[in-house]
Amino acid sequence: MESTFGIIAEPNRRAILGLLASSERSVTEIEQQLRMSQPSVSKHLRVLREAGFVEARVDAQRRVYRIRPEPFMEVDAWLTPFRHFWSDRVDALERHLDRTAQASPKKRKKR
């Protein structure tokens, strides 16, 4: 470690990236919206920054983080040799997600 794939294996890091996908945010904003401790957020952001997933802009005493595209492109490129396995039947993903949802009931939603 830490490879690009090792980085996004962590659920909280994926949550942070998901937040930043819609817009850039400060550490405190991330901390509050994800209900994580501040040191944990800072630590994950450091990992994400060193791997190139995010970059920080300084605004007074805040650090505002935003997405950088390169590692995502690397993941996208990794998928290339596997793309011909689907491409046709697109709805197979939905069936897969339904199947695996019951296997990890922690993230179950109402329904």
Added chain:
Amino acid sequence: MESTFGIIAEPNRRAILGLLASSERSVTEIEQQLRMSQPSVSKHLRVLREAGFVEARVDAQRRVYRIRPEPFMEVDAWLTPFRHFWSDRVDALERHLDRTAQASPKKRKKR
């Protein structure tokens, strides 16, 4: 764990998937081509199978493994909210890979 992303965080598992991308193979074939121990291969294949990345076909005393597409589609779907960050400048990936190549010199190629 183990989420789809946790599964592909492991380099040996990505190597196995890479092999299977070109064609299905038996445990022994994987073992020899990747220079891994047999128990290690079997264990990784079990993880991959339970996560839906591969499935096994029984052929005499061999188990021949092949790719299943769904988890890859899940990764592809995860990338969706980040796609608009590149799409334009496609060559940024190459620059990124060149930058990070020296950080992990194990996989360096001739050049």
Added chain:
DNA sequence: CAAGTATATAACGATAGCAGTATATACTTG
């Protein structure tokens, strides 16, 4: 410049996941 706010880092204990060795199971063929 003192108090407050925002973020980063250090140290620590707990846990998960890995490789390796040994062994079990299952199928095949003489």
Added chain:
DNA sequence: CAAGTATATACTGCTATCGTTATATACTTG
């Protein structure tokens, strides 16, 4: 059915990484 081949599983020790608590750094504003 005995010996050989192919694969799976159990067990163990090691290491990496996570969250938490405590503390350090840095900037801001009265």
